[in-house]
Amino acid sequence: MSKKILSQASFFDGLAETWDDIWTDDLRARIKKVMLEDVPPLNHPILDIGNGTGVMIPYLREKSTGAFPIIELDISKRMLEVGRTKLKSATEALFIHGDAHKLPFVHEQFNTIFCFSVFPHFKRPETVLSEFYRCLAKHGLLVIMHVQGHAQLNAMHATIEKCVSSDILQPVDQLAVLVRLHQFKVLLATEHAEKYLLIAEKQ
DSSP: OOHHHHHHHHHHHHHGGGHHHHSOHHHHHHHHHHHHHTOOOEESSEEEESOTTOTTHHHHHHHEESSOOEEEEESOHHHHHHHHHTOSOTTTEEEEEOBTTBOSSOTTOEEEEEEESOGGGOSOHHHHHHHHHHHEEEEEEEEEEESSOHHHHHHHHTTSOHHHHTOOOOOHHHHHHHHHHTTEEEEEEEEETTEEEEEEEEO
16 A cells, blocks of 8 residues: 555544444434435445444345445454444355455455545556456446535545545546546536536446
């Protein structure tokens, strides 16, 4: 991992014990609303990137079918450790330490890659999108989701520590252009103050 990514990992390690508290009832209601109204059914295997304590596991489980565990990948080892303690069953999810810039998976391993509240933290988004394309099966879905618009999110990041204060989320229309350049078909790109959602399919 690069020094920048290691710095991020250390920052998120420090937040792991209180990470679930960040997701207030209001934010969780927004997650549930977007998942219910805008996200289509998701096929396993599912790779959930950058959500180390497993905040999205209940919502992904409700939106998908099949018994295959959800794969949680995060750069923060402590986030993953906290996430494991919440599991009711080892078959529910697998927590893997890794970097989205170099995914530790074979080609076309997943039918869904889900990125909740993580995309602006990728230092090289072009590399990450190439890795997503490599690891998705044909017609697999990429979902990039936040429960804030880009302006709201960027304003919040600007008040945080240096290692993440410059992590900027593009307007969803701009991100859609970048995603298309990586050979995805964009199915949905929408945002407002309480929702940012891009869904794309590997062709």
